[in-house]
Amino acid sequence: MANLFSERDSANEDGGFKSASPRRIGIVVLVASTLVVTALIIVVVLQMLDRAEKQAERIRSIKVAGAQGSGNEFKVSESNRLAKELVERNLNTKKLSFEFLDMTDQSMVHLAKLKKVEELSLAHTRISNQGLRYLSNLPLTGLNLTNTNIDSDGLKEIAKLKKLGYLNLSDTDVDDEGLGLLAGLADLSDLNLSATKVTDRGLPLLLTHQPMWKLVLLNTNVTDSGMNSVAKLKNLECLDLDSTAVTIVGLRVLSKCAILRTLNVQNCRFNDQDAAELPRLLPKISNLDVSHTQLTGRGLLSLAKLPRLTRLIINRLPVISKAEINAFKAISPDCTVIDVLP
Structure with missing residues (x-):
């Protein structure tokens, strides 16, 4: 070879x-x-x-807010300038966002020129109660104040926005007293109070807002007692109780919410026994989040008895096996199960 x-x-x-x-x-x-x-x-x-x-x-x-010295002053000055330019370019717009801009109350005077704006987001800016007075004459139907420097005193100006239907106050210092200042907003129907200082004591003040269809109470100090007030919101369709102290006791009270369709109880005390009760208590639920609870495969099969369930989120529930999820899907083939987070 x-x-x-x-x-x-x-x-x-x-x-x-x-x-x-x-x-x-x-x-x-x-x-x-x-x-x-x-x-x-x-x-x-x-x-x-x-x-x-x-x-x-x-x-x-x-x-990023909170830097020190002249560099920070430059950023604020630049952000205020950008806010002014944004206003000048959008005088006839109906929807405008200033989110994450390092703007302060100094910029708010320019927003008073937005005579046609209906939806406005000032989320993650530096504005405070003082700047809100420049919004009082705007035809706003939606306002996002997430993570701003406002508290309940600032809601005196918000109360002048009589057309307001959507209000996001998440991650602010608003408390129970502030909710009372919103009583005159007859059209308020979508309210986000996440990470505020609101407690059970303030929830009865929401009863003047009977058009309310969506309420977000994520990471607040509300408990089962507060659900007695929430249950009186007859038009409530969507309720977020994520990271609250609400248990099955409060959910039983919510059975009075005849058209409640979306419920979030992740990070709450919710177990297999509670899941067994839910189809009887809230049979119209179509969208349910039970992530990071005490639910196991047994409780999952109980949720399959919810006749209208079309979306179920079960993130952070490693005790539930793929076989148990498949068994649920076999019973509820029209329900989308989301379990992307371990």
């Missing part, structure tokens, strides 16, 4: 090769080309990372 390597060049007296074969040249060229391409890829990746870091730094310089 011929030697497969018979074409290999022999070494000369100096230990080198007399000549390079075409095959060896091809290998060398291939390796060199690969190294060049790899080097180019590394250069491109480094350039992309550099651009990404510069972009991230630019965003941080605009969005």
Whole structure:
């Protein structure tokens, strides 16, 4: 049999090769080309990372509040300038967002020019109670004040917005007293009180808002006692109780909410026994979140008895197996099960 390597060049007296074969040249060229391409890829990746870091730094310089010194003053000044420009370019718009802009009350005077704006977001800005007075004459139907520096005193100005239907006060210092100031907003129907200082004591003040169809109480100090007031909101369709102290005792009271369709009890005390009661208490539930509760596969099968359930979220429930999820789907084939988080 011929030697497969018979074409290999022999070494000369100096230990080198007399000549390079075409095959060896091809290998060398291939390796060199690969190294060049790899080097180019590394250069491109480094350039992309550099651009990404510069972009991230630019965003941080605009969005992140709380820096100290003249640099911070520059960011605020620049954000106020951008807010003014945004107003001037959108004088006839009906929907406008200033979210994450480092703007302050100084910018709010310009917003008074927005005579046609109906939906406005000031979420994650630096505005306070003082700046809200510039909104009082706007035809607003929706207002987002998430993570701003307002408290209950600022709601005196919000109460002047008689057309307001949607109000987001999440992550502010609004408390029970503030809810009373909103009593005159007859059209208020969608209210987000997440991470506020609202307690059971303030919930009866919501009863003047009978058009209320959506209420978010995530991460508040409400308990089962407060559900007695919530249950009197006859048009309530969507209720978020995530990370509250509400238990099955409060859910039993909510059976009076005849058209409640969406319920979030994640991070609440909710177990298999509670799940067994739910189809009887709230048979019209179509959207349910029981993530990070004490639910097991047994309770999951109980939820399959909810006749109108079309969406079930069970994130962070590792005790429920894939087999149990499949068993649920076999009983409720029209229900979408979301379990993407371990």
